[in-house]
Amino acid sequence: MSFLGKIFTWWDGATIGTLLDSSLKGELVGTDAQGNKYYRSRKPYPAGHPRAGEERRWVIYDGANDASRVPAEWHGWLHGGFDGVPESNLPPPHIWEADYTPNATGTALAYRPQGALERGGKRAPATGDYEAWSPE
Template structure:
């Protein structure tokens, strides 16, 4: 925790949560969302000037694809209220969240990629290169 960010929050983030953070909510994956209790004046030289700072502490690996869409909107100040107050009812066609599989054994490897053997099917000859003179 003192020096790593990839397996949770660093000591500095933990300390900032305790001193200046207000817990706002938790999503279905256990990620915790915070907002700053310390306001930054509008004229200050900061990207957060005139608005509150918001952040997430992941429950597990730090992967931004684990932030649900409704909390992503809140993190980026798209709306002020917490997502529970903005969620529409779930649709029957919506699927459950699946984490980003890049870099894992479950990653997609299309035909011809090195991870899938590196052999592509032979070209069919139906491609004609563009030429500026044509």
Template sequence: MLKKIFTWWDGATIGTLLFSKMNGARVGEDALGNVYYEGGRATDGRPRRWVIYAGSNDASRVPAEWHGWLHHSTDLTPDQQPAPRGWQKPALPNLTGTDAAYRPSGALERGGVRAAATGDYEAWSPTEP
């Protein structure tokens, strides 16, 4: 309980949750469980928008369609937007530092061996004219 009151890096604190419920209107929720709110006005006159993360506070956990809404690129929430295109992939959080992180063929985690150069590269040498 004390952790929920004082720590912000592992999710929203109780104060943030209460502020959101009292001062904002719940707009929607994404597939990851993040909840989006809108309420009040920012200094530029636009509506203030924010997200309460489900789990750790990591901005990479916001899907692209909600990112656009949060940053006022669109006023349409994802349920009001057209269906995603066939080439669009589902949003993933940043996987850096996890076992699912991308590791190219020359990465140390994959043995550190990369493909040999193709021979079309010639290194510059300062002794050549």
């Protein structure tokens, strides 16, 4: 992305201000499998602030800013569910757990049921098991 794009856009990666904040006021805590970087403030919120004494936490996305790209364990950390990084607070994953996948809505990988316009718009014929309601 161009330098001007970094200054004025927020939807495709971090802006210059956020990058400066991260490097000057933030401490890198960790990264997830998608390359998103997680930071916390070096100083807690000052007295008089509604969240006085708490640390500020944020994510810098590797790519488009999409909250669904934050895995559940990091979501819990971002919102103060626990203090340590997720690797130190979570039990090992179960064998039946699926890997994290981002929300595919609006992409070519989105689910499109039979009858959707993207799949030709042809639905299966009605089977006659539906009875319309009519008020008496």
